Amino acid sequence: MTVVWINGAFGAGKTTTARELIELIPNSTLFDPEVIGGALAHLLPPKRLAEVGDFQDLPIWRRLVTDTAAAMLAELGGTLVVPMTLLRQEYRDEIFGGLAARRIAVRHVLLAPAETILRERIADRGIPEDLPDGELRVRQWSYDHIEPYRAALAAWLTADAHPIDTGALTPYEAAARIAEAVGTGAVPVCDIVQTPEPTAETLAAGVLLFDEQDRVLLVDPTYKPGWEFPGGVVEPGEAPARAGMREVAEETGIRLADVPALLVVDWESPVPPGYGGLRLLFDGGRLDSADAARVLLPGPELRDWRFVSEDEAAGLLPPVRYERLRWALRARERGAALYLEAGTPVG
Numbered sequence: 001m002t003v004v005w006i007n008g009a010f011g012a013g014k015t016t017t018a019r020e021l022i023e024l025i026p027n028s029t030l031f032d033p034e035v036i037g038g039a040l041a042h043l044l045p046p047k048r049l050a051e052v053g054d055f056q057d058l059p060i061w062r063r064l065v066t067d068t069a070a071a072m073l074a075e076l077g078g079t080l081v082v083p084m085t086l087l088r089q090e091y092r093d094e095i096f097g098g099l100a101a102r103r104i105a106v107r108h109v110l111l112a113p114a115e116t117i118l119r120e121r122i123a124d125r126g127i128p129e130d131l132p133d134g135e136l137r138v139r140q141w142s143y144d145h146i147e148p149y150r151a152a153l154a155a156w157l158t159a160d161a162h163p164i165d166t167g168a169l170t171p172y173e174a175a176a177r178i179a180e181a182v183g184t185g186a187v188p189v190c191d192i193v194q195t196p197e198p199t200a201e202t203l204a205a206g207v208l209l210f211d212e213q214d215r216v217l218l219v220d221p222t223y224k225p226g227w228e229f230p231g232g233v234v235e236p237g238e239a240p241a242r243a244g245m246r247e248v249a250e251e252t253g254i255r256l257a258d259v260p261a262l263l264v265v266d267w268e269s270p271v272p273p274g275y276g277g278l279r280l281l282f283d284g285g286r287l288d289s290a291d292a293a294r295v296l297l298p299g300p301e302l303r304d305w306r307f308v309s310e311d312e313a314a315g316l317l318p319p320v321r322y323e324r325l326r327w328a329l330r331a332r333e334r335g336a337a338l339y340l341e342a343g344t345p346v347g
Contacts, residue, residue: 001103004025023175027077029079036060065095127278206247212288218317228321232247262329
């Protein structure tokens with residue numbers, strides 16, 4: 001099962017190209033995630049919708065896109081063609097990572113006409129002066145997203161997706177280019193870790209590593225939103241502290257000589273669709289400058305790492321994860337482990 005994700009700015013011709021593409025790739029189906037946004041307009045309270053400027057900013061939209069794509073492929077098989085603008089790398093990671101967790105390969109294509117052509121296409125969209133308000137809003141929306149598109153191009157998009165300059169191509173010609181590139185393997189499967197979603201409560205072990213300024217090491221996973229501590233799920237029959245040591249070595253290249261000391265045990269409640277479980281944090285100790293310089297990320301699993309202060313961590317970690325870190329730091333100061341439930345000390 002495969003997804004061909006057609007990315008690009010508003011006005012690049014994604015949807016019309018996708019309609020042509022399903023005629024060229026055997027056993028392929030069109031899935032437009034705009035349908036999910038339209039459904040959410042009827043499902044969510046207006047107050048919740050007003051809190052975001054874009055459906056993509058809703059976690060439920062990103063999860064439903066992933067779940068719907070997976071369900072369609074389970075039902076129909078073959079290839080799913082998805083025309084959707086993705087300009088935020090963390091959203092791309094979350095959706096593509098969710099698909100990879102379901103063993104669904106994603107081939108990422110970028111329709112990339114010159115910006116001048118994009119602006120011409122947006123301007124030509126509904127030329128009459130008496131355009132309805134909805135069409136005017138769509139036009140302005142397209143203009144407003146040119147700058148974020150430009151920023152994504154400079155930061156990550158061209159390195160991640162297979163670009164096709166569609167400035168001089170019709171939608172059919174663009175679709176033919178994509179079909180050929182997919183068929184020959186010129187568009188590779190996205191290099192993203194496949195982490196199966198849990199089906200029951202899990203036991204996970206994280207390790208806190210500190211630099212000489214007592215800042216803590218955080219890593220940025222490609223397969224889920226938010227920063228994290230080095231660590232992962234404890235395998236059956238594996239000691240939690242040893243699992244943390246293994247994950248640190250796999251994720252950063254740092255091999256700890258001593259078994260780390262326990263800082264917190266945090267029970268994460270099962271909030272659907274998650275199953276929760278026990279989350280342990282250990283003290284991996286302080287790295288000297290030479291050790292810190294040897295931190296090496298494995299590529300598809302982690303995108304970045306950095307040492308941060310407690311205050312800086314608050315802006316990177318999801319709230320419950322930050323509370324876990326905050327109490328782990330207090331436990332480290334006091335020299336006594338703490339028991340937490342959902343990030344709050346108990347007992």
